[in-house]
Amino acid sequence: TRTSKPKRILAYVEKHAVPGDAESVVNAIDAYCSRVEWAMNVGSDKGKILDRVVSETDPDTVLELGTYCGYSTVRIGRLLRPEARLVTIEMNPDNAKIAKQIIALAGLNSKIEMLVGSSSDLIPQLKKKLDMKTLDLVFLDHWKIFYLPDTRCLEETGLLHKGTVLLADNVVCPGTPEYLKYIRNSSRYRSEYFPSRLEYLQVEDGLEKSVFLG
Numbered sequence: 001t002r003t004s005k006p007k008r009i010l011a012y013v014e015k016h017a018v019p020g021d022a023e024s025v026v027n028a029i030d031a032y033c034s035r036v037e038w039a040m041n042v043g044s045d046k047g048k049i050l051d052r053v054v055s056e057t058d059p060d061t062v063l064e065l066g067t068y069c070g071y072s073t074v075r076i077g078r079l080l081r082p083e084a085r086l087v088t089i090e091m092n093p094d095n096a097k098i099a100k101q102i103i104a105l106a107g108l109n110s111k112i113e114m115l116v117g118s119s120s121d122l123i124p125q126l127k128k129k130l131d132m133k134t135l136d137l138v139f140l141d142h143w144k145i146f147y148l149p150d151t152r153c154l155e156e157t158g159l160l161h162k163g164t165v166l167l168a169d170n171v172v173c174p175g176t177p178e179y180l181k182y183i184r185n186s187s188r189y190r191s192e193y194f195p196s197r198l199e200y201l202q203v204e205d206g207l208e209k210s211v212f213l214g
């Protein structure tokens with residue numbers, strides 16, 4: 001069948017990355033998407049901010065909403081301790097298939113579990129399904145209209161603890177106004193905006209980091 005952008009990204013990674021070397025997988029995807037065709041990976045500029053937040057949080061449990069090709073999954077996974085766990089949720093089964101192969105190539109299968117389906121269906125199941133006590137870090141990078149309902153769901157299912165960090169991509173472009181309005185006005189969060197650039201372009205975008213206060 002015809003190739004897709006995720007399939008072309010996988011083919012490039014298979015050709016240019018070193019199996020088991022997560023850094024080389026991240027660099028290969030950035031090289032492809034900056035030189036050949038744009039793709040909605042968090043990218044290297046925002047990726048450096050993501051790296052810093054992950055390292056400072058040093059999480060045992062991470063939830064990623066929106067896997068796409070697995071770029072940020074690998075970017076986060078490469079910084080986690082061996083006993084840490086990352087669950088990533090992707091609703092598009094074709095993307096999930098590609099992402100699984102990219103995650104495997106990075107050598108991160110032992111730390112990463114991918115769930116295929118809608119975040120709003122899967123979040124309520126996390127607690128029991130994965131014996132998830134609570135989440136130390138959540139990376140929101142899926143469909144912007146789901147950021148707020150999924151955050152409310154995370155609160156209600158008791159998956160957040162005092163100190164849980166929510167990090168949201170694209171709060172400027174494409175923009176997540178309802179989410180920002182809620183999180184910046186809620187006394188249950190302390191938020192900070194990290195300005196950056198949209199992946200591979202000169203357009204402004206940024207990440208919103210919000211710490212749950214309990």
Ligand SMILES: O=c1[nH]cnc2c(O)c(F)c(-c3ccc(F)cc3)cc12
Pocket residue numbers: 040041042066141142143144169170173174198199
């Ligand atoms: O749908 C998305 N999910 C997750 N992340 C995205 C992203 O980082 C984008 F830049 C964009 C994006 C797409 C088209 C544009 F013109 C600008 C940004 C979309 C998403």
Ligand SMILES: [Mg+2]
Pocket residue numbers: 040041042141169170
């Ligand atoms: Mg994004």
